[in-house]
Amino acid sequence: MKNDQQQNTDDLTHKLPEAENPYQLSKLKLTKVEKWAAGVPAVMAAVSDLIEDKTVLRGGKALFKMNQMGGFDCSSCAWPDPDDDRSPLGEYCENGAKALAEEATTKKVTAAFFKENSVYSLSQLDDYQIGKMGRLTEPMYLPVGGTHYQPISWNDAFAKIASHLNALESPNEAAFYTSGRTSNEASFLYQLFAKEFGTNNMPDCSNMCHETSGTALKTTIGIGKGTVTLEDFYDTDLIIIIGQNPGTNAPRMLSALEKGKKNGAKIIAVNPLPEAGLMGFHNPQAIKGIIGSGGKLTDLFLPIKINGDMALLKAIELLLIEMEKKNPGQVFDHEFIKDKTTGFENFQKQFENLNLDHLAFLSGVSKDLIIEAAEMIAFKKRIIICWGMGLTQQPNGVDMIREIVNILLIKGSIGKPGAGVCPVRGHSNVQGNRTMMIDEKPTNEQLDRLQAYFGFNPPRDHGYDVVGTIKAIHEEKVKVMFCMGGNFLSAAPDTTYTAEAFRKLKLLVCVSTKLNRGHLIHGKESLILPTLSRSDMDIVNNEIQIISTENSMGVVQSSKGVLQPISDQFLNETQIVCRMAIATLGEKSVINWPLYHDSYDAVRDAIENCIPGFENYNVRVREKGGFYLPNAPRDGQFKAKESANRASFTLTEIPDNELEADEYMMATTRTHDQFNTTIYGMDDRYRGIKNERRVIFMNQKDIDKAGFKAGDKVDLFNYNDGIERIAPLFLIVSYQIPERNTVTYFPETNVLVSVNNVVKESNMPASKYVKIKVKKHDPAIYEKIKRM
Structure with a gap:
């Protein structure tokens, strides 16, 4: 017989996990708004993260190999490294050091951790707390109706994926998402598997940034x-x-x-x-x-x-x-x-x-x-x-x-x-992903080359991008979602709508290095597959391997991890793709997946034969500084559509940005203590914000006109599509910003970005253009949100 306390705990574990950060405030402290960046504070912040993650020696040693010739490529931004003159003191920035600190940590998220913590209880933590738990160390599985992730073997995990994929009525009922962290080699194999499986449903982080x-x-x-x-x-x-x-x-x-x-x-x-x-x-x-x-x-x-x-x-x-x-x-x-x-x-x-x-x-x-x-x-x-x-x-x-x-x-x-x-690309290999044909709209020329080299006819119909995937999951047209890195949920718009969609999935698979909120808003079944970080040594057949990436300016270079992995259960991403392909396609496949499983060089040989610009790939990628991909406009050659070697002038329209009397225009942004959806800390040093993320920057004239004061608690509302979307409990901060404009942090206000508020032609979420209303905080708003 369970006592009352045990019964209450069990009831809590079966509650629906929270899709958003907890609606609670820390103790906001306003500091000086800085007029310059970097300097000594940046160095101190980088060191403090190494200390916090208890990896001063391990991570500090690795820092001197980050972005260096023969070292590893930073997993954060895609800004290029100098072709030759690289700083011996360290070719990295503060956020790069923070990213490395979280990769190099020896803190582990094990099966014992998941046994002690239900999915619901973890969802009560904020994104910062979730991300600081440590490195995922073994494959985990959440069964139908389960409240806790439980360990699963790699073989059983791939069998589970294969079973779900092969049970679909159409390959187009699956979608394969890619984060920009994925290497060229893994990206090429990933899109190759999706195409041999039979779909171009390949949403990726490009669909949300560039x-x-x-x-x-x-x-x-x-x-x-x-x-x-x-x-x-x-x-x-x-x-x-x-x-x-x-x-x-x-x-x-x-x-x-x-x-x-x-x-x-x-x-x-x-x-x-x-x-x-x-x-x-x-x-x-x-x-x-x-x-x-x-x-x-x-x-x-x-x-x-x-x-x-x-x-x-x-x-x-x-x-x-x-x-x-x-x-x-x-x-x-x-x-x-x-x-x-x-x-x-x-x-x-x-x-x-x-x-x-x-x-x-x-x-x-x-x-x-x-x-x-x-x-x-x-x-x-x-x-x-x-x-x-x-x-x-x-x-x-x-x-x-x-x-x-x-x-x-x-x-x-x-x-x-x-x-x-x-x-300026935001993620390390997001441009390389697209070069490797991670694209829901591949060209016939690309598909023809794949067909000629591998001998199968890839699908020609365009697939779903990010927004299309969210809607397709909601409509139950997509039933299996595979995420190669990233935190799709927190990066996506319309958080409530996206979470509702994810809960309809038959299977959600996430390949990850750390725990994030995207693991907690799950399908009917879910898998978490742990993988190597960019800084980990990638050892295949007893040899440390190199991978390759492409930076913002089209340079392809090698990356070689230096840290001893903290778990012997990690698989690299190429092996994960190959083993998924072998389990799913079996003898139907015409591709030599076992060869690619064991040899990055073999993968690069295939890339060389399928993608222009990668001639002599295995040799050139090992050269100092790598090599530049062809770029015709850089050489004064233009091949725009409907023109013969000419660039095209365009006629464009000036938008109507009229607002109602009580409306403001909101743009979402990141803090300085954040990279994409990864939260490194609770401060935004340059903007003078300490210990808080639930803030809204407003012009003082707007604050006065609305009858507010700086520091007031407010709720934010959006009414696109005739739907009321609510982001509760924010603090007003007076800031130098144009009148009727406001800025907030994501992912806290992604809930206000309608899935239908998109960029014309590119279909990206228009997160920098959200019409909102700001109202005095009403504690009763939480009950309203629960009923939505």
């Missing part, structure tokens, strides 16, 4: 990647950073900006918030950066309204047209326009009906600042424009990137040294 960039660039310049190299930043005239915060999202970019500044470049920054990493930089690898005043980065800051970017870009173009009329041939590159582009006349004609004052009003930037920006651009040819998710996650993000291309085309600033486009 799908917009690829969509815009392919149709304008003929390639879905950036066109610049790291060396271009060192020798350019002007760098424009728009919708991107390098100090937090790609801190090593600051060194490149500093070097460009020293060589004479000017920098224009366009952003709703005056981020520390845009304004100044204290280089922790230089004496001046440690004991001196550091260096100023931005020469001109344009405080744009959320989604005012299109109006700003067109205002600049209008001014450039006027300057060209006054200075014929000095502002525009007419030879380039004539020889390399199409559509210029129609592009220029649209400005006959545009007014500078109106465009300035729509942008939120003063006319004087816009004129200053145009003057900085007008007589320069070597121009680099960088952007991040501040653009790509806007509803008209594809058009805004096309407008960026328009500016560079009139200047002739693509395909020459020190000039071009630079989408």
Whole structure:
């Protein structure tokens, strides 16, 4: 007979796991808003994480191999390493060190841990607490109706996956998600398995970050990647950073900006918030950066309204047209326009009906600042424009990137040294994944090459992207979901809707290094498969293996882990894919999966035969610094659709961003103590936030007008699609931000982002464009949420 306490505990374990962070506040402390990034505080923060994860010696030793020749590639951002001159002190940033600390930890999440902790009880923790549990060490299984994960052998896990996949009525009832952490080798085999299985349902993290960039660039310049190299930043005239915060999202970019500044470049920054990493930089690898005043980065800051970017870009173009009329041939590159582009006349004609004052009003930037920006651009040819998710996650993000291309085309600033486009990718190998054909929309040319080499006919119909997958799961069209890394749930929009969908899955499989909330919102059955981290030694046939990745600028290089794995039950990702393929496809397969299971070199030989640009792959990837992939626009060759070796000017529209009287525009962002959905700590040092994440940044005028005070508790609401979405219990923080604009952290406010609020053409979640209402916190709101 169970006592009352035991009965209550059992009841709790059968409750529905929480899909979101607990609705509770810590003790918010406001500190100074910083005007520069990095420096000694960054070094101290990196060291403190190693101490916290009890891996000072183990992790500290590995840090000196991170991003070094012959070392391992950082698992966080995709900013490129220098081709030759790499810092002996450490070629990594603060967040890279934090990522390594969590990989190098010796804390373990074992079968005993899961026996003691139910799925529901774990869901009551916040994302920071969940992520700090340690490394997953053995395969775990959650049965139908189960409350606790339990150990399972690798053989039984693959048999379970095969059973579910082979029971589907159609291969298209399965979806295979990929995180950007996955290597080229694993990514190639993963998409190969999905295609031989019979589906192109391959949602990936590109669908949530830079799908917009690829969509815009392919149709304008003929390639879905950036066109610049790291060396271009060192020798350019002007760098424009728009919708991107390098100090937090790609801190090593600051060194490149500093070097460009020293060589004479000017920098224009366009952003709703005056981020520390845009304004100044204290280089922790230089004496001046440690004991001196550091260096100023931005020469001109344009405080744009959320989604005012299109109006700003067109205002600049209008001014450039006027300057060209006054200075014929000095502002525009007419030879380039004539020889390399199409559509210029129609592009220029649209400005006959545009007014500078109106465009300035729509942008939120003063006319004087816009004129200053145009003057900085007008007589320069070597121009680099960088952007991040501040653009790509806007509803008209594809058009805004096309407008960026328009500016560079009139200047002739693509395909020459020190000039071009630079989408700053957020995850280590997200670009490599796409090169390896992790794509729900593969081209016929790609599929033809696979068919010719392997001898099977891959599916030709396009599959589901991230948003399409969520909807398909909800409609029970997708019944099995396999996640190769990442935290799909917390990265996805519309958290409540996505969680409801996941609970309908017959099987959810997650390949992971650490526990995250995505393991707790499970299917009817769920598996967690532990794998090696990027920094772990990957030993196959008693030899330490190399993998390869592709950075933001198209460099493919090797990566070789240095840490002794803390569990003997890890499988590398290629082996996981191969064993899944062998178990699922059996004798039906025409692919030699056992060969690829045991040899990365064999995988690279297959890549060489199937993907252009990888000639002599096994030799070149072992060369110092790796090799560059072909990039036609970088060489002045354009293959945009409907043009013969010409880049395309595009006609775009200015959006209507009208708000109701009680509405605000919200953009989600990350803290400095965070990488994507991984929470390293509870502070946002640069923005002056300590010990809290449930905050909403608002302009003081808006706070006063609404009758609030800084520090007030509020609830946030979104009403897209006629559905009330609620994010309760946030604290107001007064901040330097345009009026009627607000900023919050994700994933806490992903619940407010409708699954239907997407970027046109790229179908990405438009998380930087969410209309919300802010109301005084009502404690009764929790009961309302429970009933939703």
